[in-house]
Amino acid sequence: TTNQSWGGRFSEPTDAFVARFTASVTFDQRLARQDIQGSIAHATMLARVGVLTDEERDAIINGLTEIQGEIERGEFNWSVPLEDVHMNIEARLTDKIGITGKKLHTGRSRNDQVATDIRLFMRDEIDVIEVELKRLREGMIELADREADTIMPGFTHLQTAQPVTFGHHLLAWQEMLARDHERLLDCRKRVNVLPLGAAALAGTTYPIDRHVTAELLGFDRPAENSLDAVSDRDFAIEFTSFASILMMHLSRMSEELVLWTSAQFNFIDLPDRFCTGSSIMPQKKNPDVPELVRGKTGRVYGHLMGLLTLMKSQPLAYNKDNQEDKEPLFDAVDTVRDCLKAFADMIPAIEPKKDSMYEAARRGFSTATDLADYLVRRGVAFRDAHEIVGQSVAYGLKTQKDLSEMSLEELQQFSTIIEQDVFDVLTLEGSVAARNHIGGTAPDQVRAAAQRAREALSLL
Ligand code: ARG
Structure with a gap:
């Protein structure tokens, strides 16, 4: 059969395959609640401007509200020949309330x-x-x-x-x-x-x-x-x-x-x-x-x-x-x-x-940069410090020792500038605590950043 909502100008029914091919109701029925919500607002506005009477508006709203219930209870009979969610609901409305249902689409298009x-x-x-x-x-x-x-x-x-x-x-x-x-x-x-x-x-x-x-x-x-x-x-x-x-x-x-x-x-x-x-x-x-x-x-x-x-x-x-x-x-x-x-x-x-x-952080010479920075603080140029630490790492790889596991004498083979206080920066705790600025990994910064994040989120 030709679709009742637009069949007027057609001289033969829609091909059965074409009807199925062009229909969207199998998936757009998910929009039913919003479709009804939109129609109720549209009818309310049409009555407000005098295009529908208040009685017509009420009949439409009551009908749509009942249809909403039918859909929620799984009692609504979705029809593929009616193409989509919009025409299924409108056709059902007209079944229920008669000619007034046909007025809902005034001033509107799908x-x-x-x-x-x-x-x-x-x-x-x-x-x-x-x-x-x-x-x-x-x-x-x-x-x-x-x-x-x-x-x-x-x-x-x-x-x-x-x-x-x-x-x-x-x-x-x-x-x-x-x-x-x-x-x-x-x-x-x-x-x-x-x-x-x-x-x-x-x-x-x-x-x-x-x-x-x-x-x-x-x-x-x-x-x-x-x-x-x-x-x-x-x-x-x-x-x-x-x-x-x-x-x-x-x-x-x-x-x-x-x-x-x-x-x-x-x-x-x-x-x-x-x-x-x-x-x-x-x-x-x-x-x-x-x-x-x-x-x-x-x-x-x-x-x-x-x-x-x-x-x-x-x-x-x-x-x-x-x-x-x-x-x-x-x-x-x-x-x-x-x-x-x-x-x-x-x-x-x-x-x-x-x-x-x-343990994983302790392996892999993760504090090598800290040792280089230590040397720089004692007047070594960064590129030279990089070379010195590189040699220490090579030694560590050979002897299977992390930097913090080497003795002061072992470290001094690579630079006599190194002293006892080097071990403060070679610990993992010292390394993270030293990155103590906004955006850094120091525990105090992390706590402050968490607090800022909490506040930003609460403002949304
Ligand atoms: N089912 C259609 C869609 O999802 C609705 C609009 C159809 N309009 C039309 N004139 N064929 O887009």
């Missing part, structure tokens, strides 16, 4: 309707995602504060570089998330603009008041240009950009968690509830959660690229192409929400193996 629905949906999801992101940041800051004195090796090129504190490392992660948080809130500003009233593309002849609709739906303002309002999907691209960068950060953290739980690093333990075993190797405990987060990063990048490509070269205004925006967006939203939840649950449960981290 083009501005769907754009409004997605924006309402994205706003809701952004707010849920923000709660999880906050929870993750809070947990990370608290763990960092607890681990402000815990010493581990810091790496460059994944080779032992200089000792750092575990708290400092965790606050590095937290900084990444703080930027992601800003990006999310910035994206929300551009999501929160009302397309409704743009109608199909040019606006409408009815005396609509878009400020009323915007206010009823909690949008900051009506979109400025009707052509742009129905065709803009920048906000979806912005969200998936935010999501891609966030996932990139989570994948970096995941990679470190996976490395750290290995026997070879042995820096942390993840509680059993975040891990799984092997069906063949009885000894195994695998860090599946961080591995999966790392893996899921790929699909979010894919959705960003998919949406950019979807929008590329589209002429104004609405094109059916845009129906393809929903599935990537839904999947990106679900993936980000789940990954953040997993991390927010898991991070506070990390159990650092402090002795093992400390």
Whole structure:
């Protein structure tokens, strides 16, 4: 059969395959709540400006509210021939309240309707995602504060570089998330603009008041240009950009968690509830959660690229192409929400193996830079100091001794300037404590940074 909402000009029914091919109801029914919310606001505005009577408005609102209940109870019968969520709900409304239901679409098009629905949906999801992101940041800051004195090796090129504190490392992660948080809130500003009233593309002849609709739906303002309002999907691209960068950060953290739980690093333990075993190797405990987060990063990048490509070269205004925006967006939203939840649950449960981290920092000559700085403080030029320490390290490699394990006489072979007080700077504690400025790894700085991070987060 030809679709009842636009069949008037057609002389034969839609091909059965085409009806299925062009329908979106199997996935866009996820927008039902927002579709009803938007329709109620639209009807309210139409009554306010005299296009609908108050009785008509009330009949529409009551009907839509009942439909909402039917959908929530799983009693709603979604029809593929009715194409999408919008026409399914409108058809049901007309079933229920008769001719008044047919007046709801006055001054509106599915083009501005769907754009409004997605924006309402994205706003809701952004707010849920923000709660999880906050929870993750809070947990990370608290763990960092607890681990402000815990010493581990810091790496460059994944080779032992200089000792750092575990708290400092965790606050590095937290900084990444703080930027992601800003990006999310910035994206929300551009999501929160009302397309409704743009109608199909040019606006409408009815005396609509878009400020009323915007206010009823909690949008900051009506979109400025009707052509742009129905065709803009920048906000979806912005969200998936935010999501891609966030996932990139989570994948970096995941990679470190996976490395750290290995026997070879042995820096942390993840509680059993975040891990799984092997069906063949009885000894195994695998860090599946961080591995999966790392893996899921790929699909979010894919959705960003998919949406950019979807929008590329589209002429104004609405094109059916845009129906393809929903599935990537839904999947990106679900993936980000789940990954953040997993991390927010898991991070506070990390159990650092402090002795093992400390031992790893002691190996690998991580205080070599401190020895060079010591010589510089005693008047040696930095390049000469570098050479002297390099020779000490070569000696240590041969004799299997760390710098702090050498006797004063052994160290003095390389420079007679070295005295007993050198051992103060060669300890790991001395090394981290000496980096005592904003952004440095000293435990006192880590505690201060955690406090600043806590305050910044509480202001959001
Ligand atoms: N299902 C469509 C979408 O998701 C709704 C808008 C369709 N408008 C149209 N004129 N075909 O984009």
